[in-house]
Amino acid sequence: MTAKIISGKELSQAIKADINKKVNLLAKKFRAPCLAVILVGEDLASQVYVRNKVKACEGCGITSILEKLPEETPEEILLEKIEQFNNDDSIDGILVQLPLPKHISESKVIEQISVKKDVDGFSLENVGALCTGMPGFKACTPYGVMKMLESTAINLTGKHALIIGRSNIVGKPMALMLLEKNATVTIAHSKTVNLAELGRDADILVAAVGKANFVKKDMVKPGAIVIDVGINRGTDGKLCGDVDFEEVKEVAGYITPVPGGVGPMTITMLLQNTLEAAELKSIKEQGN
Ligand code: GUN
Numbered sequence: 001m002t003a004k005i006i007s008g009k010e011l012s013q014a015i016k017a018d019i020n021k022k023v024n025l026l027a028k029k030f031r032a033p034c035l036a037v038i039l040v041g042e043d044l045a046s047q048v049y050v051r052n053k054v055k056a057c058e059g060c061g062i063t064s065i066l067e068k069l070p071e072e073t074p075e076e077i078l079l080e081k082i083e084q085f086n087n088d089d090s091i092d093g094i095l096v097q098l099p100l101p102k103h104i105s106e107s108k109v110i111e112q113i114s115v116k117k118d119v120d121g122f123s124l125e126n127v128g129a130l131c132t133g134m135p136g137f138k139a140c141t142p143y144g145v146m147k148m149l150e151s152t153a154i155n156l157t158g159k160h161a162l163i164i165g166r167s168n169i170v171g172k173p174m175a176l177m178l179l180e181k182n183a184t185v186t187i188a189h190s191k192t193v194n195l196a197e198l199g200r201d202a203d204i205l206v207a208a209v210g211k212a213n214f215v216k217k218d219m220v221k222p223g224a225i226v227i228d229v230g231i232n233r234g235t236d237g238k239l240c241g242d243v244d245f246e247e248v249k250e251v252a253g254y255i256t257p258v259p260g261g262v263g264p265m266t267i268t269m270l271l272q273n274t275l276e277a278a279e280l281k282s283i284k285e286q287g288n
Pocket of ligand 1: 266
């Protein structure tokens with residue numbers, strides 16, 4: 001058996017076409033949405049991610065502002081910059097690329113961003129909203145994964161979902177989103193015992209471990225949906241995920257590739273959140 005591929009590249013193009021239409025409508029009656037992206041330091045991967053985010057904004061008609069700050073930027077300067085963007089009415093979304101240099105507190109920075117502009121969905125208030133089923137911005141990677149699952153048209157009610165990884169950015173919000181769709185959720189992590197056994201019982205397996213080709217076919221239930229959040233460099237220097245794609249695709253029912261899987265969906269959901277932030281602002285300022 002060979003798994004069906006869930007292409008994040010194709011799905012994201014369809015969602016971006018819809019976002020682009022809505023952006024054009026909003027631009028006519030209000031203005032184009034605007035995302036401010038802050039990058040501190042020279043981390044190579046972060047530079048690539050930020051470049052891709054800015055490019056994706058352009059592709060959808062969303063205005064972007066890129067603020068690059070040097071590695072040694074003091075925390076207060078970054079907090080002041082965020083405050084300036086919070087008070088700027090022409091900016092709808094603010095994203096500070098993580099990780100930050102060690103001398104800067106990520107939690108302080110996240111909490112400095114106005115909840116209404118927190119298009120990453122990382123603030124305590126947005127996480128709390130997700131946890132309690134209230135409206136708010138959802139973290140982009142798990143939000144994108146939910147769209148990929150939705151594209152299979154498989155009802156998640158009563159399904160066993162195993163998430164490998166407990167990060168604030170992916171694992172934990174992923175669990176809450178799956179729970180909201182009535183899945184029975186297990187979060188596994190580095191201290192989990194019998195991971196392969198848990199994997200073989202999972203109808204949905206989300207790998208967010210950060211280890212190249214970590215998930216092998218003996219950890220996967222035949223016919224399962226396998227979602228690969230990882231972006232790693234394999235020993236051959238090529239990009240690869242957390243799932244050993246070649247062997248797992250022979251067991252799984254659905255699988256996401258790397259590249260072209262979850263990555264493009266993360267960026268697309270950031271655009272979606274930025275559009276929503278601008279739409280809410282338009283409603284507040286002019287009633288529609
Ligand atoms: N670093 C890795 N993923 C993300 C993300 O989704 N948002 C931000 N701001 N930083 C990240």
